Amino acid sequence: MELYELDLYHLMKGLEEKKFSPSEIFTSCKKRIDACEQNIHAFITRTDDAMPEHKEGKLAGIPTVLKDNLCTKGIRTTAASKILGNWRPPYDATAWKYLHEAGAVLMGKVNMDEFAMGNTCGNSAFGPTHNPNDITRVPGGSSGGSAAAVSAGYVPFALGSDTGGSIRQPASYCGVYGFKPTYGMVSRYGLISYGSSLDQIGPFARTVRDLQIIMSVIGQYDPMDSSCFRGKAPDFTSNDNPSIKGKRIALVKEFQSFTLDAPIAEAMTRTRKILEDEGAIIVEVSLPVVARYAVACYYALAMSEAHTNLERYDGVRYGYTVTDAAGVKEMFERVRSYGFGAEVKSRIIAGTCLTEPARCDEYYVAATKVRTLIAQEFSRAFGECDFILQPVTPSLPGKIGEVDDDEMKGYETDLYTLPVNLAGLPGLSFFTGYAGDMPVGLQLIGPRWSDPEILNAGAVIERHTGSPKIANGGVK
Ligand code: GLN
Numbered sequence: 001m002e003l004y005e006l007d008l009y010h011l012m013k014g015l016e017e018k019k020f021s022p023s024e025i026f027t028s029c030k031k032r033i034d035a036c037e038q039n040i041h042a043f044i045t046r047t048d049d050a051m052p053e054h055k056e057g058k059l060a061g062i063p064t065v066l067k068d069n070l071c072t073k074g075i076r077t078t079a080a081s082k083i084l085g086n087w088r089p090p091y092d093a094t095a096w097k098y099l100h101e102a103g104a105v106l107m108g109k110v111n112m113d114e115f116a117m118g119n120t121c122g123n124s125a126f127g128p129t130h131n132p133n134d135i136t137r138v139p140g141g142s143s144g145g146s147a148a149a150v151s152a153g154y155v156p157f158a159l160g161s162d163t164g165g166s167i168r169q170p171a172s173y174c175g176v177y178g179f180k181p182t183y184g185m186v187s188r189y190g191l192i193s194y195g196s197s198l199d200q201i202g203p204f205a206r207t208v209r210d211l212q213i214i215m216s217v218i219g220q221y222d223p224m225d226s227s228c229f230r231g232k233a234p235d236f237t238s239n240d241n242p243s244i245k246g247k248r249i250a251l252v253k254e255f256q257s258f259t260l261d262a263p264i265a266e267a268m269t270r271t272r273k274i275l276e277d278e279g280a281i282i283v284e285v286s287l288p289v290v291a292r293y294a295v296a297c298y299y300a301l302a303m304s305e306a307h308t309n310l311e312r313y314d315g316v317r318y319g320y321t322v323t324d325a326a327g328v329k330e331m332f333e334r335v336r337s338y339g340f341g342a343e344v345k346s347r348i349i350a351g352t353c354l355t356e357p358a359r360c361d362e363y364y365v366a367a368t369k370v371r372t373l374i375a376q377e378f379s380r381a382f383g384e385c386d387f388i389l390q391p392v393t394p395s396l397p398g399k400i401g402e403v404d405d406d407e408m409k410g411y412e413t414d415l416y417t418l419p420v421n422l423a424g425l426p427g428l429s430f431f432t433g434y435a436g437d438m439p440v441g442l443q444l445i446g447p448r449w450s451d452p453e454i455l456n457a458g459a460v461i462e463r464h465t466g467s468p469k470i471a472n473g474g475v476k
Pocket of ligand 1: 118119162164167194
């Protein structure tokens with residue numbers, strides 16, 4: 001067995017017992033990256049030229065990668081856009097700062113949909129990332145590079161961000177675990193903003209225990225993010241023998257009539273059986289507003305917030321610029337026309353329309369009200385159940401480059417993930433098994449701040465399914 005094949009927990013254990021050294025881990029992961037990267041293309045920037053100086057700490061010597069919308073001091077951070085050019089942030093994102101202080105080793109910055117807008121990793125100015133389980137397929141997005149890196153065995157864990165599903169969807173497409181924490185559980189300081197009221201940073205790993213280890217490092221209060229929780233951090237690793245006996249786990253009534261591809265429907269049936277065998281009680285909750293309005297509500301809000309957040313890219317303060325423009329207006333025009341990709345531009349334009357004074361009440365303000373109804377609907381549902389079980393997506397990942405004539409369809413496939421962000425809830429995307437070569441994931445959702453309990457429930461399911469294996473990465 002090669003070192004890159006070990007999960008985070010076993011790497012930490014082996015280091016402690018001095019079975020191997022940090023530099024042996026570094027070399028093994030780097031070799032794995034060299035072997036697969038031409039097939040996968042997960043990286044935008046590699047930082048693994050040389051092993052950095054040894055640091056003490058809980059994660060000492062553990063390699064990782066970060067989605068390229070997380071700021072890294074002195075290291076190019078692009079959000080997969082041309083507009084940031086070779087921008088090197090003057091500071092670290094807090095989540096990375098906490099990992100770095102714990103001794104984690106950065107192997108590089110990984111691919112994503114530009115400014116996290118998309119669900120295929122195909123909207124990147126740096127070209128698409130490939131799914132390590134089948135390199136003709138998309139890895140999902142927007143955090144596709146993070147999911148692919150963990151799935152191919154580049155690193156035992158990675159960070160991504162989730163605004164409407166961008167951790168959970170690529171996790172399920174690549175066959176790893178991905179966790180979107182409660183809004184406010186992890187500091188967003190240094191995360192390049194997309195929709196600030198929806199964005200949240202979270203981990204990818206190949207076991208639930210590894211997610212728990214990472215959450216215990218990054219789930220800490222940060223005074224630099226005013227939406228970050230205050231007080232003592234929850235204990236993510238306390239439960240050695242988790243149980244879901246007597247827990248009420250709900251299926252969503254309105255979703256029952258929606259079509260799912262066979263492997264996902266089968267995974268739902270299998271998982272339901274696992275939960276029942278473990279003593280959970282399966283119930284049903286009704287989420288009519290979610291089922292009907294969540295997609296429209298999410299995109300109205302996400303685009304509105306994105307258009308404001310992306311105003312700052314004007315060629316003056318960051319990255320790409322032109323020096324021979326006739327005036328300021330021409331400069332903005334040329335910088336933004338060249339710098340942003342098509343999807344980002346169309347969302348900026350949509351966001352501008354949704355918030356312009358004449359229509360703001362009808363669209364943006366209406367969407368904020370629907371969002372409140374959605375949050376209330378979830379609160380009511382969590383009065384009747386402990387967790388909700390549902391798909392992450394209705395189908396398995398499509399082929400790279402496949403375009404759907406119906407552009408709205410890409411947005412609609414986010415139906416199962418984005419309500420979680422609208423209500424600020426935690427959501428776990430977990431592995432259930434394989435359909436042929438492709439992994440199949442599902443999702444557990446809980447009330448706000450139930451993050452440790454969701455992960456424990458995930459660990460119960462993992463006892464039955466086993467953890468995913470490392471994908472072949474296109475290497476025969
Ligand atoms: N696919 C969704 C979007 O494009 C979610 C993306 C995300 O979570 N960053 O908005």
